[in-house]
Amino acid sequence: MTFTQWIEATTLSETLRSIRWLWQWAETFHFIGLTLLIGFVGFLDLRLMGFMQGVPISAAKKFMPWAIFGFALNVVTGLSFFLTFPARYTDNGAFFAKMLFIVIAGLNALFFETRLGARVLAIGPNDDPPMSFKIVGTLSIVSWLAVLYFGRMLPYLWQGIL
Amino acid sequence: MAFVTKNVALEFGCARGVKVVRTFKETLVRYKLRQLPLHLDVSMEETQFMKVMTWLQDSSIAIWVAESETIWAYPTMLTLHTFGLAILVGSNAVIDFRLLGFSRETPIPPLKKLFGPMWVALAINAITGVLLFMSGARVKGLVIMLYVKLVFVALALLVLLRIRRIVFESETRPEAVTSPHASWLAALSLCLWAAATLSGRMMAYWDWSFGEY
Numbered sequence: 342m343t344f345t346q347w348i349e350a351t352t353l354s355e356t357l358r359s360i361r362w363l364w365q366w367a368e369t370f371h372f373i374g375l376t377l378l379i380g381f382v383g384f385l386d387l388r389l390m391g392f393m394q395g396v397p398i399s400a401a402k403k404f405m406p407w408a409i410f411g412f413a414l415n416v417v418t419g420l421s422f423f424l425t426f427p428a429r430y431t432d433n434g435a436f437f438a439k440m441l442f443i444v445i446a447g448l449n450a451l452f453f454e455t456r457l458g459a460r461v462l463a464i465g466p467n468d469d470p471p472m473s474f475k476i477v478g479t480l481s482i483v484s485w486l487a488v489l490y491f492g493r494m495l496p497y498l499w500q501g502i503l
Numbered sequence: 504m505a506f507v508t509k510n511v512a513l514e515f516g517c518a519r520g521v522k523v524v525r526t527f528k529e530t531l532v533r534y535k536l537r538q539l540p541l542h543l544d545v546s547m548e549e550t551q552f553m554k555v556m557t558w559l560q561d562s563s564i565a566i567w568v569a570e571s572e573t574i575w576a577y578p579t580m581l582t583l584h585t586f587g588l589a590i591l592v593g594s595n596a597v598i599d600f601r602l603l604g605f606s607r608e609t610p611i612p613p614l615k616k617l618f619g620p621m622w623v624a625l626a627i628n629a630i631t632g633v634l635l636f637m638s639g640a641r642v643k644g645l646v647i648m649l650y651v652k653l654v655f656v657a658l659a660l661l662v663l664l665r666i667r668r669i670v671f672e673s674e675t676r677p678e679a680v681t682s683p684h685a686s687w688l689a690a691l692s693l694c695l696w697a698a699a700t701l702s703g704r705m706m707a708y709w710d711w712s713f714g715e716y
């Protein structure tokens with residue numbers, strides 16, 4: 342029995358499959374979650390890249406709980422997709438590309454918090470951020486847009502890799 | 504005929520959405536098969552609306568979007584439409600949340616710069632939306648959720664213009680920015696975009712239809 346088959350056989354997976362309205366509502370909230378995530382993270386990223394001057398970086402960061410809320414919404418709904426039909430994802434290259442970019446975006450955010458976080462307050466609302474900030478901001482927005490890209494293209498890209 | 508149409512819809516679980524899970528396309532094919540004898544009874548003639556839809560769907564660009572083997576056609580149009588959604592609604596959400604009182608440290612006037620990307624995103628979604636519609640116009644032209652979605656999008660854009668007017672073009676009245684009026688508009692804006700997103704997604708699931716195709 343493969344890992345995928347084992348998941349499919351669990352009671353949880355069977356229950357999720359039996360709830361007919363679940364998939365469409367999970368998709369809707371997955372879209373709402375991605376909108377919040379891209380909107381609020383993108384806003385901070387733009388500021389880190391040197392756009393949106395006049396906004397202190399610390400102020401843009403105050404929206405991050407809502408980005409995390411959007412991400413959490415997508416983890417929950419995303420897990421419901423995976424547990425309902427695991428074979429659709431474990432057999433799909435775009436799914437792994439998406440997961441890879443989530444990891445890259447996460448590590449990038451962690452690097453920003455732990456290594457650059459202390460310098461945020463030293464940068465004025467109208468200052469052009471240092472190059473390290475611009476790189477982190479660019480990497481962040483590119484990674485999250487890649488997550489969106491591979492997620493939406495999932496049914497069309499690199500199916501049947503197993 | 505209306506009576507029979509309603510029964511068919513109920514039988515497929517469209518109105519209740521619980522009984523049967525079937526892809527939209529499958530349902531449409533079955534629905535079409537059921538409808539065929541009714542058409543024969545009434546008339547074989549197509550309405551003017553359906554003739555226009557056929558003309559749209561048979562245009563070379565629509566055929567390319569619908570049938571091209573490359574991922575640059577239908578899949579890319581869908582993906583661009585989602586990018587546009589994230590940028591337009593995501594940026595609008597930043598403005599709305601600020602007006603609702605989150606991150607008060609964020610000064611409001613610089614948020615006006617978000618309108619540039621938002622208008623670009625709106626243009627992308629208008630273009631990709633029209634192309635996606637054309638690729639299956641005979642079916643999509645009758646999908647009720649599409650029109651529900653368009654109404655919500657139109658209302659959300661009107662609210663956005665209103666916010667732009669009272670919040671970003673009122674240098675003389677800075678108090679307007681934090682007025683309860685602005686917060687109500689922001690809350691309304693979020694609700695309308697959520698409703699538009701919901702009805703857009705449900706185009707694929709709630710196959711309430713104007714009927715005859």
